[in-house]
Amino acid sequence: MGKVTGFMEYERLEEGYEPVPARVKNYKEFVIGLNIEQAKVQGARCMDCGTPFCNNGCPVNNIIPDFNDLVFRGRPEDWKNAITVLQSTNNFPEFTGRICPAPCEAACTLNVNDDAVGIKSIEHAIIDRAWAEGWVKPQLPKTKTGKTVAVVGSGPAGLAAAQQLARAGHSVTVFEKNDRVGGLLRYGIPDFKMEKSHIDRRTAQMEAEGVVFKTGVLVGSIPEGHKVTNWAKEVISADELKAQFDAVLLTGGAENSRDLPVPGRELQGVHFAMEFLPQQNKVNAGDKLKGQIRADGKHVIVIGGGDTGSDCVGTSNRHGAKSVTQFEVMPRPPEEEDRPMTWPYWPIKLRTSSSHEEGCERVFAISTKEFVGEKGKLTGLKTVQVEFKDGKLTEVPGTEQTLKADLVFLAMGFTAPIATVLDAFGVSKDARGNAKATTDFTGGYATNVEKVFAAGDMRRGQSLVVWAIREGRQAARAVDEFLMGVSELPR
Incomplete structure (x- = not known):
């Protein structure tokens, strides 16, 4: 695979970034991808390792050595074959090539004692060239089955499932409660990490394949405390949907944010991350918002050390925050993992994102005991x-302190999907509040309700985009098999 001695001859080359002073002035993507020659050299580093652990490290089981080898060979027809190989397992490489943490690289054989092959950067280069060259085209079914499928939720799981089912010949309608397609891809991920034109381009392709998108439609019932206008233009009941399809x-997302119920939680200035991030995405899309949460000139503290917290850091810096601090309750992880102990699994180590590099103080092993304020407003x-x-975890005596804060974002993960959707259909839930459905090869993704299936965050809980794509693809096969008795869709 690649060049037999390439891993000994070439160093790993990371994708480039635009300088911090330039990129924080806007919300555009700033990653500088590999050019054709750079990608070829990186493809040459792929080893003829016998057992490619990267395949299993990747949730969608991308056939990584094959497309690495094709990129190394470098002819236009090789690149065209590379996108065919890549799209045989992954419906949306432009999503994962930008925002996936790349567990495949952690599992790379070269990663045992060297720098892993830059799989994610090669994937990014393949799909971007494929779009530029016009190689990504609608794939129409040879015949129509006459069967109808409703997909509830247009995040990565819903989009992947809808595309697979449409290509199998079914008539697919996707229902999305928000005003635009994409789910948490659209309103949970900042534009500087993934511009939403990528979603629009895929939506257009899927519409050409026969998928119908209905936005502003809430399936089930309105959650308590919300108005129709907060969620959608119309509501359709579970019974109506089951009767029509x-x-x-x-395939809805895990949208119940984990709260921090400490004294002062009610103060003005304490927000969930998912109150903050979608607003900026809407503004970037041209929407006019009243009362947008802004970090301009404020001392911002982000509670939660994961990707969502990092996204809050990057957005706050673009607003012009006076200071940004990120809290993590866990101890500071090591700079380097113990590779012989962790490979080929995802290691625990210190991960510094591009948002952290733009300006952020990171504090580990810290817990918030109380929000304090004056006249109802947060001050610290x-x-x-x-x-x-x-x-x-226990408190360390004598370490209490009060920190100044004008704005706090809670980014501690998500607990479960919105229960009203599952309750409306009568779907049984597991101990965590997710839809109860197995991933068995036969009958997988089926719930306890006749002809109702569940996948993605709705079934497995908060997870990665690449896991959502995997579940969407596998659920599509299960639905196809349920409708037709057999399925030729890949699992």
Whole structure:
């Protein structure tokens, strides 16, 4: 695969970034992808390793050595074959090539004692060239089955499932409660990480393949405390959907944010991350918002050390925050993982995102005890250092302090999908509040309700985009098999 001795001859080359002072002035993507020659050299580093662990490290099981080899060969027909190989397992490489954390690279054989092959950057180069060359085209079914499928939710799981089912010949309608297609891809991921033109381009391709998108439609019932206008233009009941379609696939996201119920939580200035991030995406799309949450000139503290917290950091910096601090309750991880102990699994190590590099103080092993304020407005928060003792986090005596904060974003993950959708259909839930459905090869993704299936965050809980695509593809096969008795869709 690649060049037999390439991994000994060539160093890993990372994708480039535009300078920080330039990129924080806008919300455009700033990653500089590999050019054709650079991608060829990186493809040459792929080893003839016998057992390519990267395939299993990748949730969609991309056939990574094959497209690496084709990029190394370098002829236009090789690149064209590379996108065919890539799209045989992944419906949306332009999404994963930008925002996937690349567990495939953690599993790369070369990563045992060297820098892994730059699989993600090669994938990014392949799909961007494929779009530029016009190689990505609608794939129409040879025949129509006459069967109808409703997909509820237009995030990566719903989009992947809808595209697969349409290509199998079914008539597919996607229902989305928001005003635009994309789910958390659209309103959860900042534009500087993935511009939404990528979603629009795929939506156009899927419409050409026969998929119908209905936005502004809430399926089920309105969550308590919300108005119709907060969620959608219209509401359709679960019974109506089941009556109109031969199968229903629920693919909504995990949108219940984990809260921090400490004193002062009600103060003005304490927000969930998912109150903050979607607003900026809407503004970027041209919407006019009243009362947008802004970080201009403010001291911002982000509670939560994951990707959503990092997104809050990057957005706050683009607003012009006076200072940005990110809290993580866990101890600071090591700079480098113990590779012989962790490979080929995802390692715990310190990960510094591009948003952190734009300006952010990171504090580890810290817990928030109270939000403090004056006249109903947040002015700071009381914290304490914590440590692991006897298998649990305990406070370190004498480490209490009060930090200034004008704005706090809670980015501690998500607990479950919105229950009203599952309740409306009568779908059984697991202990975590997700739809209860297995991934068995036969009958997988089926819920306890006749002809109702569930996949993505709706079934497995908060996860990665690449896992959502995998579940959407596998659920599509399960639905196809349910409708037709057999399925030729890949699993």
